[in-house]
Amino acid sequence: MIPLEHVIGLSAILFGIGVVGALTRRNLIVILMSIELMLNAANVAFIGFARNWAQMDGQVFVMMVITVAAAEVAVGLGIVISLFRNRDSVNVEDVSLLKW
């Protein structure tokens, strides 16, 4: 049997990698992929807890997370396309109008 601590450890490492990717990369598409990685890390924790206490609720929440991830990717990539059309770039440093 896999110990719960190791499942949460895997989730924490993946979440850390996702945070660093979202903070350090400048390509908007890679930032969106890092956000997907963070959502997946949360899913791993949910599934681990669901197994440990034999409750189905965690797996239902994972389905909700997958739905939100799909919606987020559709809208996010729509924004990327319209950004590329207006600015000819997907570099986040070219989109700093709201930055003081």
Add this chain to the structure above:
Amino acid sequence: MIETIAFYFLSAVAIVSALGMVLNVRNTVAGAMSLVVTMIALSGVFVLLQAHLIAALQIMIYAGAIVVLFLFVVMLLNLRTDEFAPSRQPIVKFLGAALAIYVGIQFLGQIELGLPAAVETADDFGNYRMLARTLFTDYVLPFEMASLLLLAAIVGAVILAKRRVS
């Protein structure tokens, strides 16, 4: 025993390919492919944790739909090579690596040791029948709200990506 070995192997594959996605600063398509490998390895982890339906959904939705959407946009916009690689200054690289290690240690330090051992599960735990029973009784309102969210996302994505008429 074989379960434990498979878990560590799949975890290692997931972590290495996730690092490959974040650290690959040249080729966006290769980064998306690394993300596919991460998703497939995680679906193997889900099978080991008795979430069989979620594992199938993970491959179909993440590896099948979401990453294909990413690749589609990368190729549509012709961004195969990442032209704005991260800064080459060594101090920035050093600070980035330090941040990565700090965030990882902070998250790992939050884990409480000595959690209760796993409860015994029935044979049908995690199959579609049990998941559907929970989803359509206790969580039927969130389920309906998820369909509303998807509708809003479809409308939003079409409006955002539509070429302006005037």
